[in-house]
Every structure is written in structure tokens, then in C-alpha cells.
Amino acid sequence: MKKEKVISVNNLNYSVEDNEILKFITFDIYKKDFVGIIGPNGAGKSTLIKILIGEIENYQGKVEINGKIGYVPQKDEFDRTFPIKAYEVVLMGMYKSVGLLKRYKKSDIEKVRETMKKLNIEYLFDRNVGKLSGGEYQKVSLARALVSDPDILILDEPEAGVDKKGQNMIYDILERLNDELGLTIILVSHDISMVVKKTNKVMCLNRTLHCHKNAIDVTADDLKNIYAEEMEILVHINQPLKVVSKND
Numbered sequence: 235m236k237k238e239k240v241i242s243v244n245n246l247n248y249s250v251e252d253n254e255i256l257k258f259i260t261f262d263i264y265k266k267d268f269v270g271i272i273g274p275n276g277a278g279k280s281t282l283i284k285i286l287i288g289e290i291e292n293y294q295g296k297v298e299i300n301g302k303i304g305y306v307p308q309k310d311e312f313d314r315t316f317p318i319k320a321y322e323v324v325l326m327g328m329y330k331s332v333g334l335l336k337r338y339k340k341s342d343i344e345k346v347r348e349t350m351k352k353l354n355i356e357y358l359f360d361r362n363v364g365k366l367s368g369g370e371y372q373k374v375s376l377a378r379a380l381v382s383d384p385d386i387l388i389l390d391e392p393e394a395g396v397d398k399k400g401q402n403m404i405y406d407i408l409e410r411l412n413d414e415l416g417l418t419i420i421l422v423s424h425d426i427s428m429v430v431k432k433t434n435k436v437m438c439l440n441r442t443l444h445c446h447k448n449a450i451d452v453t454a455d456d457l458k459n460i461y462a463e464e465m466e467i468l469v470h471i472n473q474p475l476k477v478v479s480k481n482d
């Protein structure tokens with residue numbers, strides 16, 4: 235059976251003034267793919283995501299999206315000092331604007347509760363988001379992206395600001411969503427060993443796309459190609475891939 239293409243990017247180029255941020259990017263993503271995008275700081279990962287979610291439009295090339303996208307932004311993109319409860323953050327996934335939140339319907343609240351329940355965070359319903367732990371807040375943010383029943387879930391560094399236990403929990407949830415609901419998932423991460431272990435496809439990005447292959451086929455050379463300038467790569471046979479900065 236032919237796999238359904240959900241994202242198709244063809245010869246994408248994006249520059250800001252003279253800075254070529256993305257060059258000749260071409261790839262396809264299929265339904266139920268679980269894709270990890272890796273690359274050093276400034277590689278263009280967030281920019282690529284912003285193009286996929288439609289936040290950046292003045293690019294060159296062709297970007298086709300077939301399905302509804304749910305987006306989990308980088309943690310610091312939302313002001314957590316704003317006095318708002320967890321369920322209101324999740325509701326924002328339906329309304330997009332805080333100003334409209336007061337007009338929600340009973341069925342919307344039920345949907346919010348059901349989504350939070352699926353992620354085992356119903357207990358956070360009435361809690362102020364400013365008081366949540368990094369992991370709890372990330373799950374609320376995930377619920378906000380899921381409440382509108384997306385086909386494609388895109389996450390920008392979901393493990394940022396979350397402790398190891400919380401990170402494992404988030405990756406386990408994502409694996410379950412991918413496996414049980416058939417959700418297509420694309421995430422940006424700096425945690426290479428986690429990406430290689432948990433996703434099934436890896437894209438190595440550093441302005442151009444250096445690799446796009448099955449996670450189990452990623453080699454030390456693939457990583458060297460994108461991290462060579464600032465990183466020394468230590469690869470142990472049968473050990474998770476580990477990247478160590480020369481400055482550490």
C-alpha cells in the first residue's frame with residue numbers, strides 16, 4: 235500500500251537580507267512518520283518549523299501540507315507570568331486568542347478535559363501555569379496542540395527546561411500518540427541520543443539538509459557533517475551516540 239504524503243517540501247530557500255538561512259531543502263514526510271530534526275545552533279531548525287506552520291511565508295520553493303498541524307512552541311515563547319489557568323491554555327488551542335476564551339461552549343470544556351485526561355494531567359486543570367514544573371507545563375502545552383485533533387504534531391525542543399524524568403515521560407507520550415493514534419510527529423531536538431532512540435526518521439540540518447534517513451541508519455559521519463565545526467563526536471560501539479562540546 236502506498237504511504238500517504240503529508241508534507242512535501244521542494245527546493246526551499248529562505249534568506250534574511252544576505253544571510254542564507256535555508257538552502258535547497260527538499261524532503262517528503264509521510265503519515266505516521268516520527269521525525270527528529272537535529273543540527274547545531276543556528277542551523278535553521280526553528281526557521282524550517284516556522285515555514286511549515288505558516289509563520290514565515292516569504293520563502294522561495296514549494297511547501298505542501300496535507301493535514302491540520304498542532305504546534306508546541308519552544309518553552310520560552312509563552313509568557314508564564316501571565317495569570318492564566320492550565321485549562322485556559324489548552325482552550326487557546328481552539329480559540330487562538332485569549333480575548334475569546336470567555337465565550338467558550340460547554341462542549342469545548344469537555345474536549346479540553348478529555349484531552350488533559352488522555353495526557354494524565356486532569357489534576358492540573360485549575361492550576362495557574364506560572365506555578366507548574368517544566369514537565370507539567372510542557373504537557374499542558376502538548377494538550378493545547380492536541381485539543382484541535384491535528385494530523386501532524388510539530389514540537390520545537392520539547393525537552394528544553396524539563397528534567398530527565400519529565401523528558402522521558404514526554405517522549406513516551408509522543409511514542410504512544412504516534413503508535414496508537416497514527417499521528418505524524420516532527421520534533422526539533424538537541425538531544426541526539428534521544429532522537430536516534432525514539433524517532434524513526436532523522437533529518438540532519440545545517441542550512442542544507444545533510445541527511446534524511448531511518449533513525450537506525452544514522453552514522454557518526456552524518457553527525458560529523460553537521461556538527462564538525464564546533465563539536466567532537468565520541469561514538470562508542472553499541473552505546474548511544476554522544477556528542478560532547480569541546481568547550482565542556
Ligand SMILES: Nc1ncnc2c1ncn2[C@@H]1O[C@H](COP(=O)(O)OP(=O)(O)OP(=O)(O)O)[C@@H](O)[C@H]1O
Binds near residue numbers: 275277
Ligand atoms: N528574523 C531573522 N532575521 C535575521 N536572522 C535570522 C532571523 N531568524 C533567524 N535568523 C538567523 O537564522 C539562523 C538560523 O536560526 P534558527 O533559529 O532557525 O536556528 P536553530 O537551528 O533553530 O538554532 P537553535 O538550535 O540555536 O535554536 C541563525 O543564524 C539566526 O540568527
